Amino acid sequence: MKFKKIIVTGGAGFIGSNFVHYVVNNHPEVHVTVLDKLTYAGNRANLAGLPENRVKLVVGDIADTLLVDELVKDTDAIVHYAAESHNDNSLNDPSPFVHTNLIGTFTLLEAARKYKVRFHHVSTDEVYGDLPLREDLPGHGEGEGEKFTDKTPYNPSSPYSSTKAGSDLLVRAWARSFGLQVTISNCSNNYGPYQHIEKFIPRQITNILSGIRPKLYGAGKNVRDWIHTNDHSSAVWTILEKGKMGETYLIGADGEEDNKTVVELILELMGQPKDAYDHVTDRPGHDLRYAIDATKLRTELGWTPEFTNFRAGLMDTIKWYTENENWWKAEKEAVEANYAKSGQ
Numbered sequence: 001m002k003f004k005k006i007i008v009t010g011g012a013g014f015i016g017s018n019f020v021h022y023v024v025n026n027h028p029e030v031h032v033t034v035l036d037k038l039t040y041a042g043n044r045a046n047l048a049g050l051p052e053n054r055v056k057l058v059v060g061d062i063a064d065t066l067l068v069d070e071l072v073k074d075t076d077a078i079v080h081y082a083a084e085s086h087n088d089n090s091l092n093d094p095s096p097f098v099h100t101n102l103i104g105t106f107t108l109l110e111a112a113r114k115y116k117v118r119f120h121h122v123s124t125d126e127v128y129g130d131l132p133l134r135e136d137l138p139g140h141g142e143g144e145g146e147k148f149t150d151k152t153p154y155n156p157s158s159p160y161s162s163t164k165a166g167s168d169l170l171v172r173a174w175a176r177s178f179g180l181q182v183t184i185s186n187c188s189n190n191y192g193p194y195q196h197i198e199k200f201i202p203r204q205i206t207n208i209l210s211g212i213r214p215k216l217y218g219a220g221k222n223v224r225d226w227i228h229t230n231d232h233s234s235a236v237w238t239i240l241e242k243g244k245m246g247e248t249y250l251i252g253a254d255g256e257e258d259n260k261t262v263v264e265l266i267l268e269l270m271g272q273p274k275d276a277y278d279h280v281t282d283r284p285g286h287d288l289r290y291a292i293d294a295t296k297l298r299t300e301l302g303w304t305p306e307f308t309n310f311r312a313g314l315m316d317t318i319k320w321y322t323e324n325e326n327w328w329k330a331e332k333e334a335v336e337a338n339y340a341k342s343g344q
């Protein structure tokens with residue numbers, strides 16, 4: 001099906017706004033309505049410069065039934081990014097995570113059901129819990145079952161990942177019980193422009209730009225499977241257009257790196273000594289390793305990632321934060337003061 005009008009929830013956040021840019025640049029026939037509450041993580045500036053005839057920002061809550069009903073009755077598809085997304089915040093106060101990730105998703109599903117609207121749910125690999133480190137696996141993790149697939153049982157660790165897992169299950173139930181036209185994607189860690197500076201990579205880059213030493217949780221052995229946010233966008237669009245109804249697709253670009261390596265690479269790319277960082281208090285319940293097997297998405301839907309050179313992607317990201325100090329500077333002190341409260 002060709003979509004002319006879509007709603008992108010959370011389209012003023014990091015990944016949602018990158019998706020909106022992607023749609024504007026690649027699909028001239030599509031009009032986007034962004035529904036975003038503009039929480040601390042949402043920013044109008046992320047949509048600056050996009051043509052008014054292509055993108056409309058509606059500031060509001062995805063759990064607002066009347067507003068959601070009004071918007072959904074006039075759309076062809078919903079691409080649902082809006083969420084509370086940061087694990088550390090969910091450990092301090094889970095309440096907004098339950099509200100947005102569960103009640104918000106429920107509210108959208110009910111409207112989609114009423115108006116029979118196509119629904120794509122953007123989720124995370126964290127719903128599967130974590131994997132052992134490769135070094136602790138026989139054959140160093142090249143065997144079957146050593147990356148996440150859509151058959152891996154759910155086993156979330158944090159209030160963030162458990163509310164995302166709950167939202168995925170709601171979506172699956174609405175497909176099975178009500179025949180809603182849905183797809184789900186579970187993606188690994190994104191990086192790129194417009195990511196909030198509370199998150200690992202932008203925090204370290206903006207630390208260095210602010211004369212603060214990067215902060216590594218624990219020993220830094222935890223592994224994340226990095227994907228450039230542009231590749232996430234192209235994958236979501238592919239699934240929206242070509243995905244089989246009711247299916248789940250895992251999105252990843254084979255980008256496993258441990259956190260220590262990433263901090264050292266950022267320091268090197270920014271002309272600093274590789275050891276100029278601090279080890280700080282670890283995150284409680286810290287997931288050890290994530291790794292995605294994206295074979296299904298690649299073979300069944302023909303998607304391939306473009307931005308697979310992590311070093312080059314990181315250099316571009318460093319350049320973006322260096323050139324866009326106005327975008328993050330005002331928040332830096334408060335973000336660091338908040339981390340300092342938990343010894344991080």
Ligand code: NAD
Pocket residue numbers: 009010011012013014015016035036037038039040041042043060061062063080081082083084085086099100104122123124125164186187188189190191195196
């Ligand atoms: P983000 O925190 O940067 O942005 C979230 C956006 O949602 C913000 O613009 C915020 O204002 C908006 N929002 C929050 N609550 C809302 C509400 N009640 N109503 C309307 N809008 C609301 O998050 P992100 O990192 O861009 O993640 C976007 C989505 O992608 C999330 O669903 C997340 O679970 C998923 N995801 C993220 C990653 C990652 O690496 N960041 C990886 C895989 C999946």
Ligand code: DAU
Pocket residue numbers: 085086087088123124125126187188189190198199200201203215216217218220222223224259283290
């Ligand atoms: O896997 C997908 C998930 O990736 C998404 O669902 C989440 O929305 C997104 O926030 C991200 O979760 P993580 O918890 O992996 O991301 P975060 O950027 O918070 O941390 C990445 C790793 O870096 C993690 O192992 C914790 C560590 N870390 C984080 C910060 C902020 C540090 O060592 N130091 C830090 O200062």
